[in-house]
Amino acid sequence: MQDLTWITYVMLILASYRLTHLIVFDKITEFIRKPFMKTVKVETSNGIETKEIPKSMFGYLLKCYWCAGIWSAILLGGSYLLFPRVTFVFILIFSIAGGQSILETFVGVNIKKVDHYAEMEKKD
Numbered sequence: 217m218q219d220l221t222w223i224t225y226v227m228l229i230l231a232s233y234r235l236t237h238l239i240v241f242d243k244i245t246e247f248i249r250k251p252f253m254k255t256v257k258v259e260t261s262n263g264i265e266t267k268e269i270p271k272s273m274f275g276y277l278l279k280c281y282w283c284a285g286i287w288s289a290i291l292l293g294g295s296y297l298l299f300p301r302v303t304f305v306f307i308l309i310f311s312i313a314g315g316q317s318i319l320e321t322f323v324g325v326n327i328k329k330v331d332h333y334a335e336m337e338k339k340d
């Protein structure tokens with residue numbers, strides 16, 4: 217069994233986060249999710265809206281953040297324990313992308329806050 221350093225563990229977490237986000241949310245993997253989803257009309261307080269829901273358990277796996285996260289962790293963690301040298305390349309790439317996406321989200325939210333406060337000052 218491979219000894220995990222704290223930095224490798226953090227990289228695995230970030231890589232799993234990014235892989236999960238790629239599977240569940242990103243436009244580039246929509247073609248994978250699409251065959252397992254169906255569109256239904258739902259009545260809400262705003263009227264009738266269309267909503268995409270899974271057709272099967274596999275559809276839930278591709279649409280559920282928690283489900284995909286567990287399988288991403290199993291895939292990356294297990295692959296790293298079995299084939300550390302090969303898997304580390306993917307972990308490195310996904311962890312960099314995961315860290316970047318977290319930073320981008322934080323920066324984007326704060327930029328919106330700054331713009332919001334600037335607009336409020338103009339009104340006063």
